[in-house]
Amino acid sequence: MCCNTFKFVPYFKENKTMTYDFNTIEKKWQDYWSKNQTFKASNTSDKPKYYVLDMFPYPSGAGLHVGHPLGYIASDIYARYKRHKGFNVLHPQGYDSFGLPAEQYAIQTGQHPAVTTEANIKTYRRQLDQIGFSFDWSREVRTSNPEYYKWTQWIFIQLFESWYNNDSNKAEHIDTLVEKFASEGNATVNAACDDDIESFSAEDWNNYSSEQQQEILLKYRLTYLAETEVNWCPALGTVLANDEIVNGVSERGGHPVVRKKMTQWSMRISAYAERLLQGLDTVDWTDALKDIQKNWIGKSVGASVSFNVNGHDDIIDVFTTRPDTIFGVSFMTLAPEHELVSQITTAEQKEAVEAYIEKTAKRSERDRMADVKTISGVFTGAYAEHPFSKEPIPIWIGDYVLASYGTGAVMAVPCGDQRDYDFAKHFDIAIPNIFEGVDISEEAYASKDNVKIANSDFLNGLAYKKASKLAIYQLEQLGQGEGKTNYRLRDAVFSRQRYWGEPFPVYYVNGMPQMIDKAHLPIVLPEVEKYLPTEEGEPPLGRADVWAWDTESNTVVSNDKINHTTIHPLELNTMPGWAGSSWYFFRYMEDAANRDGVFASEDALKYWENVDLYIGGSEHATGHLLYSRFWVKLLKDRGFVNVEEPFKKLINQGMILGTSAFVYRVNERRDVFISKDLFDAFLNSQTNEEASKRILAVTGTETPTFSKVHVDVNFVNASDELDISKFRNWRAEFKHAKFIEDKIIVLREVEKMSKSKYNVVNPDNIVADYGADSLRLYEMFLGPLEQYKPWNTAGITGVHNFLKKMWKLYVGENGLKVNDAEPTKDNLKTLHKTIKKVQEDIENFSFNTSVSTFMIAVNELTAQKCTSKEILEPLLVLISPYAPHIAEELWSQLGHNESISTAVFPTFDASHLVESSKKYPISFNGKMRFTLELPMDMPKDEIEKTVMAHEKTIAQLDGRTPKKVIVVPGKIVNIVG
RNA sequence: GCUGAAGUGGUGGAAUUGGUAGACACGUUGGACUUAAAAUCCAAUGUCCAUUAGGACGUACGGGUUCAAGUCCCGUCUUCAGUACCA
Numbered sequence A: 001m002c003c004n005t006f007k008f009v010p011y012f013k014e015n016k017t018m019t020y021d022f023n024t025i026e027k028k029w030q031d032y033w034s035k036n037q038t039f040k041a042s043n044t045s046d047k048p049k050y051y052v053l054d055m056f057p058y059p060s061g062a063g064l065h066v067g068h069p070l071g072y073i074a075s076d077i078y079a080r081y082k083r084h085k086g087f088n089v090l091h092p093q094g095y096d097s098f099g100l101p102a103e104q105y106a107i108q109t110g111q112h113p114a115v116t117t118e119a120n121i122k123t124y125r126r127q128l129d130q131i132g133f134s135f136d137w138s139r140e141v142r143t144s145n146p147e148y149y150k151w152t153q154w155i156f157i158q159l160f161e162s163w164y165n166n167d168s169n170k171a172e173h174i175d176t177l178v179e180k181f182a183s184e185g186n187a188t189v190n191a192a193c194d195d196d197i198e199s200f201s202a203e204d205w206n207n208y209s210s211e212q213q214q215e216i217l218l219k220y221r222l223t224y225l226a227e228t229e230v231n232w233c234p235a236l237g238t239v240l241a242n243d244e245i246v247n248g249v250s251e252r253g254g255h256p257v258v259r260k261k262m263t264q265w266s267m268r269i270s271a272y273a274e275r276l277l278q279g280l281d282t283v284d285w286t287d288a289l290k291d292i293q294k295n296w297i298g299k300s301v302g303a304s305v306s307f308n309v310n311g312h313d314d315i316i317d318v319f320t321t322r323p324d325t326i327f328g329v330s331f332m333t334l335a336p337e338h339e340l341v342s343q344i345t346t347a348e349q350k351e352a353v354e355a356y357i358e359k360t361a362k363r364s365e366r367d368r369m370a371d372v373k374t375i376s377g378v379f380t381g382a383y384a385e386h387p388f389s390k391e392p393i394p395i396w397i398g399d400y401v402l403a404s405y406g407t408g409a410v411m412a413v414p415c416g417d418q419r420d421y422d423f424a425k426h427f428d429i430a431i432p433n434i435f436e437g438v439d440i441s442e443e444a445y446a447s448k449d450n451v452k453i454a455n456s457d458f459l460n461g462l463a464y465k466k467a468s469k470l471a472i473y474q475l476e477q478l479g480q481g482e483g484k485t486n487y488r489l490r491d492a493v494f495s496r497q498r499y500w501g502e503p504f505p506v507y508y509v510n511g512m513p514q515m516i517d518k519a520h521l522p523i524v525l526p527e528v529e530k531y532l533p534t535e536e537g538e539p540p541l542g543r544a545d546v547w548a549w550d551t552e553s554n555t556v557v558s559n560d561k562i563n564h565t566t567i568h569p570l571e572l573n574t575m576p577g578w579a580g581s582s583w584y585f586f587r588y589m590e591d592a593a594n595r596d597g598v599f600a601s602e603d604a605l606k607y608w609e610n611v612d613l614y615i616g617g618s619e620h621a622t623g624h625l626l627y628s629r630f631w632v633k634l635l636k637d638r639g640f641v642n643v644e645e646p647f648k649k650l651i652n653q654g655m656i657l658g659t660s661a662f663v664y665r666v667n668e669r670r671d672v673f674i675s676k677d678l679f680d681a682f683l684n685s686q687t688n689e690e691a692s693k694r695i696l697a698v699t700g701t702e703t704p705t706f707s708k709v710h711v712d713v714n715f716v717n718a719s720d721e722l723d724i725s726k727f728r729n730w731r732a733e734f735k736h737a738k739f740i741e742d743k744i745i746v747l748r749e750v751e752k753m754s755k756s757k758y759n760v761v762n763p764d765n766i767v768a769d770y771g772a773d774s775l776r777l778y779e780m781f782l783g784p785l786e787q788y789k790p791w792n793t794a795g796i797t798g799v800h801n802f803l804k805k806m807w808k809l810y811v812g813e814n815g816l817k818v819n820d821a822e823p824t825k826d827n828l829k830t831l832h833k834t835i836k837k838v839q840e841d842i843e844n845f846s847f848n849t850s851v852s853t854f855m856i857a858v859n860e861l862t863a864q865k866c867t868s869k870e871i872l873e874p875l876l877v878l879i880s881p882y883a884p885h886i887a888e889e890l891w892s893q894l895g896h897n898e899s900i901s902t903a904v905f906p907t908f909d910a911s912h913l914v915e916s917s918k919k920y921p922i923s924f925n926g927k928m929r930f931t932l933e934l935p936m937d938m939p940k941d942e943i944e945k946t947v948m949a950h951e952k953t954i955a956q957l958d959g960r961t962p963k964k965v966i967v968v969p970g971k972i973v974n975i976v977g
Numbered sequence B: 001g002c003u004g005a006a007g008u009g010g011u012g013g014a015a016u017u018g019g020u021a022g023a024c025a026c027g028u029u030g031g032a033c034u035u036a037a038a039a040u041c042c043a044a045u046g047u048c049c050a051u052u053a054g055g056a057c058g059u060a061c062g063g064g065u066u067c068a069a070g071u072c073c074c075g076u077c078u079u080c081a082g083u084a085c086c087a
Helices: A022-036 A069-084 A100-109 A113-129 A146-160 A174-184 A202-207 A210-218 A269-282 A287-297 A323-328 A350-362 A365-370 A418-427 A464-478 A602-608 A624-637 A676-683 A688-699 A724-730 A763-770 A772-781 A793-810 A825-843 A847-863 A869-879 A884-893 A940-949 A951-957
Strands: A049-054 A088-090 A162-165 A170-173 A223-233 A238-240 A258-267 A299-309 A315-320 A331-334 A378-385 A392-397 A409-412 A481-487 A506-509 A512-515 A548-550 A555-557 A567-569 A611-616 A647-652 A656-666 A672-674 A706-711 A747-751 A917-924 A927-935 A964-968 A972-976
Touching: A022 A763, A022 A772, A022 A884, A049 A069, A049 A602, A069 A088, A069 A611, A069 A772, A069 A825, A100 A113, A146 A162, A146 A223, A146 A624, A162 A174, A170 A174, A170 A624, A174 A202, A174 A210, A210 A223, A210 A512, A238 A258, A269 A287, A269 A299, A269 A481, A269 A624, A287 A624, A287 A647, A299 A323, A299 A464, A315 A323, A315 A331, A315 A409, A323 A464, A331 A418, A350 A378, A350 A392, A409 A418, A464 A481, A506 A567, A624 A647, A656 A676, A672 A676, A672 A688, A676 A688, A763 A772, A763 A793, A772 A793, A772 A847, A772 A884, A793 A847, A793 A869, A793 A884, A825 A847, A825 A869, A847 A869, A869 A884, A917 A940, A917 A951, A927 A940, A927 A951, A940 A951, A940 A964, A940 A972, A951 A972
Parallel strands: A049 A088, A049 A611, A331 A392, A611 A647, A917 A972
Antiparallel strands: A162 A170, A223 A238, A223 A258, A299 A315, A299 A378, A299 A481, A331 A409, A378 A392, A506 A512, A548 A555, A548 A567, A656 A672, A656 A706, A656 A747, A917 A927, A964 A972
């Protein structure tokens, strides 16, 4: 202790109000917004409405990383912008809080999913709050809240009580169907329903028992209980919808999925296939996303054709898109699972057919998908009759025909379909050519264009369109076919054998499902002691002791009271994740205070209509975004809402990727690590010798090999240099890590942000180090919203420095610099240029470019030494949607008592941008050589004269005479020759 | 295979209707300030040739249209996403 005994006193103690103290400022304004309910939306306003919505998050245990808020920041900027533009903005947020991860966690730890979900929501809320979003939190929804899922159950009952009338082209109450049955039977009913419906008269109907009637109605309801082949995931112990399966394995967890027959609730979304398709033309979504939905719906127009089977009463129906090729049919193929296979197979073929069916049944969906090339099939021995030529057609079975599409049978036209062609070649079946002048010796001719039909009786000489029409007409005359449109879209399985989801408002009497009266909702999720299926294989709700419905008291009662007369068992399945998210956007419309008794009031629904701008990931294209559209159409048909589509404009934000960091580890000496630079030198033949020597000296290995090792991105600075001590302290295995070099430059690679790659960046750290405004600006600055782009924390200093510079434009060492000085021409030009660009950018959702525009504006105004309030005040409004905290702080320092969020967006005045002269680029043969400043109003010929006389032009031409001189006034001069 | 999106410096990206390619940042290099460091400020920075002046080449690749092409047209390649025996 010698000279350091005195207390260190800084030369200059910084005044906190003079420097950009972002932590204090941001806290201050977040508190202010919360206390003053600045962003609370009102359901009554003279202003036009605007509804900006984010896809609400599933609150996972891991919390947010910097990729998550990207879309929220974009939508927040837009919402704030719309407020400045005089709109009454609804910008709510909530949680999709039912779901698998919480349940998987509950299975492992025994903790109630409600408890962990609550904790996760707290974390999410804290993380979201510190980014400074302008959410109206008073309208928050949580799908796992009984007050919310009461209405999810209510909608389910509405679906159960609806049928789809193809004549009126909308859903109607089931009572209208019952009336029709009672008065006319079902012959005149044109409904979306199951295929296996037998016709009955009014008399039949009236004589049916109520149970028989219920059974029939189930085949018409928009949600129905049916034994269907489902995607069963044994690892998750539940069924999955088609959109929850990716490449044959479960989307969550990647577990195998098998086909299994189970009795399940299904949603008759197929009834809406056409409207879901047509509706896409009315919404402002990207073509990419519309295409995904179009493909998923998979409309194909063609005909159904009935083939009589020789020697049987059976008829095989097929669907074809090419009725014009009917004379090219040389065989038929049925899916192995087709119901007629066993009936029509001849005795001789029985053994082969059964063996084949057994073999294909064993193959999983995934094997079948992976192995498309192998051709397999068996002849059934049976023949069908060609509807026109009456020729016998051999009937085969083959697994290239899918039981789940169309009728599970095809009329094979080998000359016009490559699969049929390959099958015919493989089994040596005839390939008749029905196309005029087309060579089919190598492959089928599948095109519909530029072809005329031949060898086809009455179709000869016709092109595709006319031939199809005529073929359908002739089939109709025979009563053996008709025009038909087919959709790939399947009904959606709605039951999940899980705990953490909405319970169904359903109990069973003699195996028939009964709806609980809407007055008694919600049916609250019961407690269970374990979240696993029961020993009998029933879903977790099978473990609940109090899970029976008392029809007298209308309450849930203990199971041991079940008497099957007044007290019945309740449904054990729960609803899937997409149930709650299919209508939550309506719930936000209602003020939280008025939510009792309505899912949203008529007035609220009328006022807010639907979402004007929806931002979220494209991974929901075939799930949430399709199911919501379906439910909205149902609610519209039944008169509960006024809109046909939920989301007018939709933007998919791109994913933010991580920038992983690596060092190279020497495999022969696992404690030795080298940098990317040394590794590169080692690979390079010119520098190899030197590098090898250095490595040899430490490792003793002449021919070392290396492997890449991830290092935590938080140990790497902006120059890609590794902090060696942090690395050594990171994990025990690196404690004694040896580095040959003083400076370790890491290898960087872009990968998905994930814990296992050690490239996850937590927004909490960014906010603490640079502030929320910097985070917001940087996320936008990274690149176009829709694009995938890598995150690299190093770059954030750019926007952070910008904010500091901006602060200095307003606040100097002696306090606020802003005064009433008259703005200069340049000041006004900078401001109005900025207004124009920022407004255009926001309206085009080009947020990245407006951040650069702000930088340019601040750079220019700083250079101009601008202190004029007339300039600097509107500039704050421009920037406030992006960086709201600093904008609020400076706004208040300028003397405003109201939040900047309601300030009017500045008006662009083009007169400030009018230039008197233009710096013309003078190019020669298209190449710019120099610029020349000329008056804006100089006429064309005058420009040409001036340019041609210029010394640089003469030097460029070097004595040549130009062939042509192009002058575009205000733009460019190009001299050719 | 089909459908869609994209390919621009060392890096993220800009160029909205064909008209100065690389705005704005990051990084790098040099300088100022400092005992030193940090912070801040200034300058340079597409590649190659050239002492300078200047020049050549440059937006995945090959053609084309045009006075002029990152942008329009034809063909090819690559990457990403969706979908996949859909009759």
